[in-house]
Amino acid sequence: MKLPLPMTSKLALLGTLPFVLCASFLALDILSLPVLGSVPGLLSSYTLVIAVFMCGVHWGQYLQQPSGQFTNLFIISNILTVMLWVAWLILPVDIFLMLALLVFIGLLYIDTRLRLRAVISKTYFRTRLIVTSVVAVFLLLSIYVI
Numbered sequence: 001m002k003l004p005l006p007m008t009s010k011l012a013l014l015g016t017l018p019f020v021l022c023a024s025f026l027a028l029d030i031l032s033l034p035v036l037g038s039v040p041g042l043l044s045s046y047t048l049v050i051a052v053f054m055c056g057v058h059w060g061q062y063l064q065q066p067s068g069q070f071t072n073l074f075i076i077s078n079i080l081t082v083m084l085w086v087a088w089l090i091l092p093v094d095i096f097l098m099l100a101l102l103v104f105i106g107l108l109y110i111d112t113r114l115r116l117r118a119v120i121s122k123t124y125f126r127t128r129l130i131v132t133s134v135v136a137v138f139l140l141l142s143i144y145v146i
Helices: 007-015 016-026 039-064 071-090 095-118 122-145
Strands: none
Touching: 007 122, 016 039, 016 122, 039 071, 039 095, 039 122, 071 095, 095 122
């Protein structure tokens, strides 16, 4: 018997919906939405929010560990956050999305290492792997059609 998905997994999966919708709109050559505006702008701002949120999760994981462990996790999460924000401000949308995709993959690599050290649960890691895969596919599609 399968156990129901934890709420965190459900929310993470729901968080992929804007990536799927924006990529679909772009693939259909729908570049603007009433009230919301530019689809590439919506996608890039949502990507920034989610990437920074994921960096914040790593910052939180650093704070939960015994003193001195994973210091580089604290530093990396802060550097990535500032780098993404500056990139969002100055880069064309497609270049920013490529950079953000690399950051998502890098964050998944960090989670892989945390999983191997039993810092994060198997369920959380599996969710991160699925969500990052979905996000990567739809970011690639969006980059291609932009």
